[in-house]
Amino acid sequence: MAQNVSYLGMIPLLPLIGAAVVGILHLATCKKKRLPDQLYAVLACSTPILTFVLAVKVFFDLNGLPVDGRALTHEVFTWFEVGEMNISMGFLADPLSSLMLLFVTFTASLIHIYSIGYMAGDESFAKFFAYLNLFLGSMLILVLGNGPVVMFVGWEGVGLCSYLLISYYSEDRSNVLAGNKAFIVNRIGDFGFVLGMAFLFWAIGDSGFDYISLKTNAHMLAPATVTLVCLLLFVGATGKSAQIPLYVWLPDAMAGPTPVSALIHAATMVTAGVYMVARFSFLYVHVPTVGLIVAWTGILTALVSAIYGMFQNDIKKVLAYSTVSQLGYMFAGVGLAAYSAGIFHVFTHAFFKALLFLGAGSVIYALHHEQNIWKMGGLKTKLPLTYKTMLIGSLALAGCPPFSGFFSKDEILYSALASGHTGIWVVGVLVAGMTAYYTFRMIFVVFHGSPRDAHAYEHAHEPPAVMTVPLVILAIGALFAGFLNLPSLFGGSQQVTHWLAPSLAEHAHEASHSIEIIAIAASVAAFAIGIFIAYRKFGKGAEEPVYSGFSSFAYHTFRINELYDVLFVRPYKAIGSAIGNLIDAHVTDGPVQLIVWFYRQFGSTFKLLQVGYVRVYAIYMIIGLSVMSYLLTQSFK
Amino acid sequence: MLSQWLFYAFATVSVLGALGLILSRHPMNGALWFVVTLVSLAGLYSLLSASLLFALQLIVYAGAIMSLIIFIIMFLNIQPADIPDEKGKWAYLLGGCLAVIPIGLLLLKIVSSLPEGDVDIVGNGFGQVKSVGLVLFRDWLLPFEIVSILLLVALVGAVVLAGKKEMTQ
């Protein structure tokens, strides 16, 4: 069955070694003479490239195996063994994880290279790369883990790196707060994940707790347990992948450096939730109700964040809400049991969203860390390469045929329509139109029209090749990645779906080509309307709008942060301070204080005896002697 | 019979002297009362055939030690204001009696378990210089030497202590 290959363990290990080496070198030298940044750059960029090579090797090794036996495993060591729980630090590469592995290492390599340019001259250049490598190692553990526990290690590792990198510019307090927010919101999700794992273990964990055993034993689960486990795991996914109600951290996470936003908060980490649901497809497929909850949560998140995205001023915030929105699509896909469609959207999204973020990074870099789109404008002539690549990314994001986003998004919408969930489909098409609108609003405002800030415009220049080459490569990916899963309507053979099939418990929705054509027509129409409105409003230059009424409400993201503050944060703080002031001070400390009081009283009672007068001590002695004499006299009969 | 009467006389005088010592307010009065006790004790020693001790009690105790104490009391020139104002003296004395009585009773009980003996004067040199000296220098030579060292140390110590100009703060 599963083939044991020893190089699998090397894949997560390499970036971790890189992180350790770079981190230790940085720690050892940052106080003294700094080592050249080039050394760190070479060290840090070599590991993702090496892992990419290994990922390609994994892909071809899997490809050489028969379809039913496409799984490579490697158990490095037994991690712990408690009673019936026997967890080994083992890795599993099957079609699903190999796909994830390919694009994660690919985008990570490009973003590492891009960062060399973007972070050049930064004071703690090496620290950044150490974190980035650490993130990659954690992400690969997440993807390659052979069971939920190993996955959880990676899950927490990427959460940690996300926190570290969001707070990277830690001189600014708001960045630190954003990092805290991301971490705390993720903890809420992680709590659900842990509970889900615990229930799963409680139910069938005693006969092996890796995916293969779980898949074999899944039929032994009671339906209620499956529902519970799936819901709890989905809570974990909403935290990591920024879905309602836990999406609030992702826009704030844009405080980190732009390559971090591209790698962690667009391409890889945030898709971990989708990956997890697809991983547990053998459970989710048995509970369509939970699937429906997942799908509706996803599509509503897509809708809400698309609305937010239409009214943002910060270029990175626009992209952040767009990411949340696209993640919503992915959940809609996996919720409707179209796992391959969801994963395929993860795959294409990684290309075009990383591209958009890196492009935005180039713009920000060119304008010396200006992020407000209303201070840009007309950059088309100054940054031609960035413009072209970002245009490709935007077309892919907006779902213009034949760019990659079109195929993957369309597949999800088609699944919704084919499986009879018309409501989800309608919302999905609406969101597609909104996506086209806000994407091109950004493109038009940033690159077209006349410059709004003449000074910044004059000094803008195309970034160095180390930054533009990754853009070009990603643009090629964004252009052509869609063809990997070309549906039969266009004469394709859905290679990705077939590749993923052994990993996923998917049942394809059979529908006529006419429905598929309706779906495509609707998406294209939505895209066209969206881009048309955007052109009408912003195509020929526009001034910064004054938000009022609904748009102000949407600009402030429906005041969700304030609502959460009132609903959760403040009550929680109040409870905390109540416990701190009342329970801790009086109940918990009570016995302690009582003991202290007792000893103090005891001491001050005895202090009365210790008067310091020699005569009094003599009196004590005589009293003692006298009592002894009395007792001796009594016994002296 | 005479020795019995003498015993009672000396006993009464010594107890009176002791009472005078512990009750008198001024140390000078107390010291003089104490001399009375010491002298009557010397009489009791002689009734117990301890002629050497009788002499030593008079010469060393009532003579040397007491004259030293009296000398110091007079040397310090204690004024009435310097004497501590002992308000609760009688309460302390009463309480002290209560505390001391069990000790005395125990000791009395022990004494009553000892054999009784008479106190007629013993002949053949008992308690005289020669025989006590023989015992001292034969059986008690080492303690004797140790005491001599003790006295030397005390002498040096007294000189050092009393010779200090001021106590170091």
Place this chain on the structure above:
Amino acid sequence: MIHDYLSLSILLFCLGILGVISRRNVFTVFMSVELMLNAANLAFIALARLHENMDGHVLAMLVMAVAAAEAALALAVVILLHKHTGKVDTNVFSLLKG
């Protein structure tokens, strides 16, 4: 008859204790200690008579020597304390430090 001597010794000893614990005058306390020593001496000599053994006499002599040493030292200390505070009250010396 010996019992009478020993009882007298006990009585004097108890009076000595009484003097030590109930008086505050340094000299009175000191002489009360001397009184206790003399009571012990009386017991030594009475018992020496009882057993017709002169070890008791030797012990009494040693006690006298110790008393003399004690007197020398104690009086030196009293002089020092008097120099320091001008008082002969034991309660003045209640701080257990210089």
